[in-house]
Structures are given as structure tokens and as C-alpha cells.
Amino acid sequence: MQVELRHVFKSFPHNGHVVDVLHDVSLTVAAGEFVCLVGPTGCGKSTVIHLMAGLERPDRGQVLVDGTPVTGPDPSRCVVFQDAALFPWLTVLGNVEFGLRMAGLERAKRRERALEYLRLVHLSRFTRAYPHQLSGGMRQRVAIARALALQPAVLLMDEPFAALDAQTRAVLQNELLEIWELARPTIFFVTHNVREATGLADRVYVASSRPSQLRDVERISLPRPRHAEDPVLLAHQHRILGFLGEEIEKVLREELGETVHFPEAQHETPPERSPGMHI
Numbered sequence: 001m002q003v004e005l006r007h008v009f010k011s012f013p014h015n016g017h018v019v020d021v022l023h024d025v026s027l028t029v030a031a032g033e034f035v036c037l038v039g040p041t042g043c044g045k046s047t048v049i050h051l052m053a054g055l056e057r058p059d060r061g062q063v064l065v066d067g068t069p070v071t072g073p074d075p076s077r078c079v080v081f082q083d084a085a086l087f088p089w090l091t092v093l094g095n096v097e098f099g100l101r102m103a104g105l106e107r108a109k110r111r112e113r114a115l116e117y118l119r120l121v122h123l124s125r126f127t128r129a130y131p132h133q134l135s136g137g138m139r140q141r142v143a144i145a146r147a148l149a150l151q152p153a154v155l156l157m158d159e160p161f162a163a164l165d166a167q168t169r170a171v172l173q174n175e176l177l178e179i180w181e182l183a184r185p186t187i188f189f190v191t192h193n194v195r196e197a198t199g200l201a202d203r204v205y206v207a208s209s210r211p212s213q214l215r216d217v218e219r220i221s222l223p224r225p226r227h228a229e230d231p232v233l234l235a236h237q238h239r240i241l242g243f244l245g246e247e248i249e250k251v252l253r254e255e256l257g258e259t260v261h262f263p264e265a266q267h268e269t270p271p272e273r274s275p276g277m278h279i
């Protein structure tokens with residue numbers, strides 16, 4: 001399934017005035033493609049996910065799936081949120097089976113499908129555990145298994161690994177790529193992490209600060225798994241960080257006022273680490 005935003009504008013009311021969040025945003029995720037979106041904090045990345053999921057409507061412009069306007073949520077488009085929102089009173093197995101029951105699968109099929117996907121994310125030994133008995137990484141795996149078990153044509157992932165340590169994140173990134181290569185869902189993946197985006201995506205969109213417009217799109221043709229030190233990958237990261245560096249500077253100026261001093265060098269050499277962005 002192809003997902004598309006066409007000249008989308010979105011604003012929200014805030015303290016009696018209107019905050020422009022998305023300003024004429026157009027992007028396309030082709031069927032079976034893996035696309036990442038990176039951008040400074042608060043620029044509207046989650047809003048893009050919510051629009052694609054059908055949880056929000058654009059003020060102007062269109063959100064299309066295979067050319068048809070999105071009018072609401074649909075099981076063919078699953079969202080994985082940043083904090084694995086599991087049901088605490090259900091076991092791991094119960095959490096994965098829950099969505100399948102909603103989708104109308106009969107009992108035996110539900111069990112079989114849930115176990116299959118828990119195996120894929122290496123949680124077969126924890127099917128009877130409750131969410132509070134799991135680590136953050138394990139809970140996130142359950143959330144991913146729950147979404148994947150529905151075999152959605154489109155997977156919308158909102159910073160799914162942001163709260164995890166680097167090692168767990170790397171493991172889950174590899175698992176996600178393996179699953180994507182098997183089933184080839186369309187994946188739209190939001191992240192702050194430039195290294196994560198370039199490691200995963202076919203294409204990376206770079207958003208500006210609010211009101212958000214797309215500044216750049218990098219096509220990354222390197223085969224996977226990609227090597228962290230690959231000079232081509234590093235060149236992509238450098239370009240993206242260049243765009244983001246300027247945008248994050250803008251956000252900081254807005255938040256902290258003009259008293260903040262930014263070293264000139266930052267324009268030429270993108271920062272290793274900046275607030276709201278990680279590499």
C-alpha cells in the first residue's frame with residue numbers, strides 16, 4: 001500500500017491562538033518501501049503519523065492510501081507508539097491476541113498467529129509474563145509483535161526505540177529489518193536518531209522546525225545490513241545533520257531567546273550531539 005501526504009496543512013489551537021504545525025507538506029511512501037522522517041522536537045512528526053493513521057484530519061490537503069483519502073483508522077495501518085502501550089492486566093500472549101480478536105480471528109488461529117510473532121521477536125519464553133515483569137526493550141518487542149501479528153500493509157512507527165539503550169535498539173532494528181524483508185509492509189518510521197534513520201531507510205525525509213516543511217530527502221541505496229563506518233552512510237548522515245543543525249538552532253533561539261550564543265563552526269561542521277537529536 002502506498003501512503004501519501006499531498007500539500008497538507010495542519011494547525012492546532014493553543015492558549016487562544018493557533019499554532020501552525022505542518023505547512024504544505026507532501027511526501028510519499030511507496031508500497032513496500034521503508035521511509036524515515038527526522039526532524040527537530042515539536043516539528044510535527046507525530047502529527048504526520050496521526051494523519052496517516054487516520055487519527056487526525058488535515059486542515060488542507062490530502063492524506064491518501066493507494067490514492068484513496070483516509071477517513072479514519074483502519075487495521076491495515078498499524079501504529080507502534082513510542083511508549084509500548086500494553087494492557088497491564090493481560091499477559092504477553094494476551095496482549096498480542098487482543099488485536100487479533102478485534103480483527104475477528106477465531107481462537108485457535110489467534111493463538112497460533114500470536115505465538116508465531118512472539119517467536120519472531122524472541123519472546124517465546126515470556127508468553128505468560130505480564131508487562132510489569134518485562135524490561136522496556138521486551139515491552140517494546142511485545143508492542144511490535146502485536147502490530148506485526150495483524151499483518152498490516154502499513155506500519156507506522158513513532159520513535160519506537162527512542163526509550164531503549166543503544167544495544168537493545170540495535171537488536172530491535174535488526175529484527176525489524178528481518179521482518180520487513182520477509183513480509184515487506186510499507187514502513188513509515190519517525191526518529192530523532194540520524195544514525196538509526198540512515199541505517200534503516202530507503203529514503204529519509206528531513207523536516208524543518210515548526211511550521212514544518214520538508215527540507216531534504218536522502219535516498220540511501222546501500223544494501224543492508226549497513227556498516228556504521230561506511231563512508232557513503234557517513235556522508236548521508238553529515239548532510240542530514242547539516243540541515244537539522246540549522247533547524248535545531250532555530251528551535252533553541254525561539255525557546256531560549258537571542259541570548260544563546262552558537263559557535264560559527266556549527267554551520268560548517270554539524271554538531272555531534274544537539275538537544276532534541278541524537279546520532
Ligand SMILES: Nc1ncnc2c1ncn2[C@@H]1O[C@H](COP(=O)(O)OP(=O)(O)OP(=O)(O)O)[C@@H](O)[C@H]1O
Nearest residue numbers: 012013019021039040041042043044045046047048
Ligand atoms: N492534538 C493536539 N492538540 C493540540 N496541539 C497539538 C496536538 N497534537 C500536536 N500538537 C502540537 O503540535 C506540535 C507538534 O507536535 P508533534 O507531537 O507532532 O511533534 P513531534 O515532532 O512529534 O515532537 P517530538 O519530537 O517531541 O515527539 C506541538 O507544538 C504540539 O503541542
Ligand SMILES: [Mg+2]
Nearest residue numbers: 045046047158
Ligand atoms: Mg512525537
